[in-house]
Amino acid sequence: MPTGLVALLDDISVIAKAAAASIDDVGMAAAKAGTKAAGVVIDDAAVTPTYVTQFTPDRELPIIWKIAKGSLFNKLVLLLPGALLISQFLPWAMTPLLMIGGLFLCYEGAEKIMEKLGGEEHGQTLDDPISDIAAFEQERVSGAVRTDLILSAEIMAIALAEIADSPILERGVVLALVGVVITVLVYGAVALIVKMDDIGLHMVENRRTKAARAVGRGLLLAMPKVLAVLSVVGTAAMLWVGGGIIVHGLHELGVHAPSDAAHAVQHAVEQATGPLGAVLGWLTYAVASAVVGLALGWLVAVSFHGGQKLFRRPAPST
Structure with missing residues (x-):
């Protein structure tokens, strides 16, 4: 074999090994970054079904597909x-x-609670x-795509923090990979959740075994309760993610008191609850963040809607 060809093949082998190592690095970085963002991913999956429930079954998947496309565009x-x-x-400028995005989530969550408590509704509802x-x-x-934009920004920021020292090209590849995988997982889960009652109905009507029909009836009975719980969790998620x-x-900006207070309560709960410390500590911090989010969101909502009423032109007299 000519010497030049041997050298060329040698170079190709080195390049291939470097490329394979680079792909491994990207995969590991994406997995690490995606894991760090898992909390916000769960919040995203809880929030989205609230925008889809109560539509006719034939519109549920098309709506989810539209939101998923909007989410990919966002990311x-x-x-x-x-x-x-x-x-x-x-x-x-990142922080x-x-x-600002977190404050928007607080506003959205607080406004939903205000409406549930009998406050003035803003925009049409399904009722x-x-x-x-x-x-x-x-x-x-x-509305779902706007909320997704804030949650996606938090996901991307968390992922970016894990790979901040990587070259910019690798950062771009990892963020794109994290964005696509998380979008597929979140909206695949949302589609499964909102169609579960249809799956249950199909099992009741078309399965021959008693066990399958029983499972179908269980799904039909459970899903309204599951969706109601997800609606509450989705609103809470807006508040605890936004407040957090x-x-x-x-x-990060040097105002440590709120964070120190929340973490002090979290650590006290962790130490007092033994084996359940990790879960209850996280829950305590989430509740503290949600309280901050609710207070800030309420202030923004009251100020915004008060300003709207103040500057609204009176209807012309007839």
């Missing part, structure tokens, strides 16, 4: 380039931007007469 087109540019040139179902559906999809972003952001 890959809006957030990924922005996150890379900010991390490269304006790393100090304030995330805090109101709907004159244009297509426009209403689009409004719900847009604010508390952590203040700590």
